[in-house]
Amino acid sequence: MLKLMEWLVLGFVESRKMRNVQVLLEVISPEKCESEGYVLFPVVMAACGALRALRFAAVRLRLDFDPRLKEAPERTIRFAAERATVEGRHDDDLHRILLQCVALGLTLCGQVTFHESVLKCVCMALLEELLPLPCLLRISVKSPDGNSAELAKDQVKQHQDSILFREAGPVTGILCNQYSFADEKAKDYVETRVCEYAQELYHHLRAAVLLHQAKRKDLLAELDKIADAAFFMIVVFSAEITKHRMDANSPGGLQPEVAVRILVALSCVEHLRRLRLPEYTEAIRHAVIVNQENASASALFVESMPSCAELTSKPDLLTLDGTRYNYYMDEVQTSRILFYMRVMPTCITLIPDHIIRDKLAPVMFLYIQHSNDKVTRAAHSMMVSFLSSGTDTDQDDREALKEQLSFDYIGRSLEVYPGVTPFEGLASGVVALVRHLPAKSPAILFCVHSLVVKAKDLCSTAMVRDRSLWRSWEESTEPCKKISELLLRLIFLIDIQSFSYLLKELAEFVTWLPKEGQDVLLDDMHASVADSDDVIRKPVLVSWLQSLSYISSQASVRESRNSNTKNARSAGGVELSINRTVARL
Structure with a gap:
């Protein structure tokens, strides 16, 4: 026609x-x-x-x-x-x-x-007819096996071959063009529709990937071709929004809810991002800038994140037939939370303390023990940014919350170290903790004590597994070496009021080690102190190291004198003598 x-x-x-x-x-x-x-x-x-x-x-x-x-x-x-x-x-x-x-x-x-009806019609056609990915995903989930799955695959292929799918790109251009001339009401309508589409797509994609990733990868591969077009459409439209709504000179001024809308939509399709498009980077940058300047936008963004209960529950559309749902196997959900944890540090200062405590912290601690290394690192980075943050208005409340969360952070991180927790993430968190918490904070003392306990546990395991551990200490990559080096590093970072407690814990740790281990750590500590320019701590450390070296040598002498004594009374006497000497130190 x-x-x-x-x-x-x-x-x-x-x-x-x-x-x-x-x-x-x-x-x-x-x-x-x-x-x-x-x-x-x-x-x-x-x-x-x-x-x-x-x-x-x-x-x-x-x-x-x-x-x-x-x-x-x-x-x-x-x-x-x-x-x-x-x-x-x-x-x-x-x-x-x-x-x-x-x-x-x-x-x-x-x-x-431009006409409002044309804009709305193009938007509806694009989301419902040209890129009906949520509908196709829903069909694939409802009929996962046998002929039904093949039927769903045929429908996907049929849509791929249609002129509707081929014209999705040009129609996206028409949508953006019409949007650029629209008034605030029409723009708000289209933004809402696209954001709702992204959220619906996320829920259906989450169920489809969980269901088909093991048995029907061929179906997922076909769906991915349409998903790529849907991702591109959302990114291009988000970039168009930033041109007209993320500018202080725009008719409506800066609107926090628009920035949040963009971030929520992009978080929902983060799993589909194969590469970082210029439009993607531009949209994220503009939205983040608005978040950094607006406390209400930051709060809205955190509130939009799924709660801990949602994250540990299976998708509504999915029937697992008695199989237990594991959140760490949910790739689509993990990608979305990773997006949140990467953006959150940029506005952490403006997020109210009660939202951090009730919404952000549970999610962060849930994913700090995730099996995906990228996610775990992002969770540690978010904790570091929180510990480094502060506001002038509620500094006391923020400091109290930091201390409260630090106990859980150290406990959860060390619980899964070295299996899950990356050392770099743990080290950055510990350093931020001792630098930004108040002097002689109970959380700092707990952190030091927990590190020493963990170091002892790791050294015990390593010495059983490798009898030449101390002879190859320089080249060793054992977790116990990394924890020991972190403890030595804290000597020059910890606040002066917690300094004596750290030295006490280190002395106990060193004297607990066998003679070979004591010599190795003492050499490391001598080298660190010799290279230090800290004029306040260095004299104390020199005296402390001399005393610790003396204790170590005396313990060695007593050990050789009692080498032929096997009864428990003699062994207890040696241990008691060492403990008294350490107490004096």
């Missing part, structure tokens, strides 16, 4: 029979459509064909048409778009075809004057 109308109009224009063109346009006018009860999808295609012909003729034949002539087909397009949006709740074939025809016709006839 579009091609036929284009051919007719071009023929009449070239023959200079403009009256015939007017008659054609009158036949498809909104008034005629309404009075005659026309089926609108062929009418809208005819209007797009007429508009395409007039624009082509204006360029090729260099004709200047009466503006009213160009306005006539646009009125018909607007009329059809209005009907499509009004009847949007009717899930019938005629309505779907009308949505498709408006969207496809606009890709062929070129840019049309």
Whole structure:
């Protein structure tokens, strides 16, 4: 119909029979459509064909048409778009075809004057007809096995081969163009629809990946082709939003909820990101800047994150047939939380303490023991940013919360070290903790004590497994060496009021080690103290190391004297003597 109308109009224009063109346009006018009860999808295609012909003729034949002539087909397009949006709740074939025809016709006839109905219609067509990924995912989850799965796969392939899918990119361009001219109300409507689409896509994708990642990877591969187009559409539209709504000079000014809307939509499709597009980076940057400058936006962003209860519950759409749901196997959910944990440090200072305690901390501690290394590192980085944060208005409350969360942080991190916790993440968290908590904080003392206990446990395991541990200490990559080096590093970082407690714990740790281990650590500590420029701690450390070296040597002498004594009384006497000496130190 579009091609036929284009051919007719071009023929009449070239023959200079403009009256015939007017008659054609009158036949498809909104008034005629309404009075005659026309089926609108062929009418809208005819209007797009007429508009395409007039624009082509204006360029090729260099004709200047009466503006009213160009306005006539646009009125018909607007009329059809209005009907499509009004009847949007009717899930019938005629309505779907009308949505498709408006969207496809606009890709062929070129840019049309902005109208709210056209914008809404293009948005609906793009999300429901051209990129119906949530619907396809839902079908695949409802029928996961046998012939039903093959049927779902066939539907996916059929859509991939359709003109609807091929035109998703151009229609996205039309959506962005119409959006750029829209008023605040229309923009808000489209932004909300796209964000809701992203959230629906996330829920269905989460269920589909969990269900099919083991048995039906071929189905997921086919779905990924449509998912890539959906991801691109959301990213490009988000970038368009930033151009018009993330500027202080925009008509509505900076709007925190818009920034949050962008971040939520992008978090939902983070699993689909194969590479970082320029539009993606631009949208994230603008939204983050708004978050950094607006406390309400930061709070809204954290509140939009799934709660701990949601994260540990299986998707509503999924039936696991008695199999236990493991949150760490949920790749789509993990990608989304990783997105949150990467953005959160940029605005952590503005997030209210009660939201951090009730919403952020449980999620952070849940994922600090995640099996994915990237996620675990991000959780440690978020804890570091929190410990480093502070506000002038509620400094006391923030400090109290830091201390409260530090106990859980150290306990959970060391519980799964070295299996899950990356040492770099643990070290950065410990350093932030001793630097930013108040002097002689109970959390600092707990941290030191926990590190010493962990070091003892790891050294015991390592010495049983490797008898040459101390002889190859320099080249060793054992976790016990890393923890020991971290303890030595704290000597020059910890506050002066907690300094004596650290030295006491270190002395106990060193004297607990066998003679070979004592010598190795003492050598390391001598080297660190010799290289230090700390004029306050160095004299104390020199004296402390001399005393510790003396204790070590005396313990060695007693050990050799009692080497032939096997009874428990003698062994207890040696241990008691060493403990008394350490206490004096």
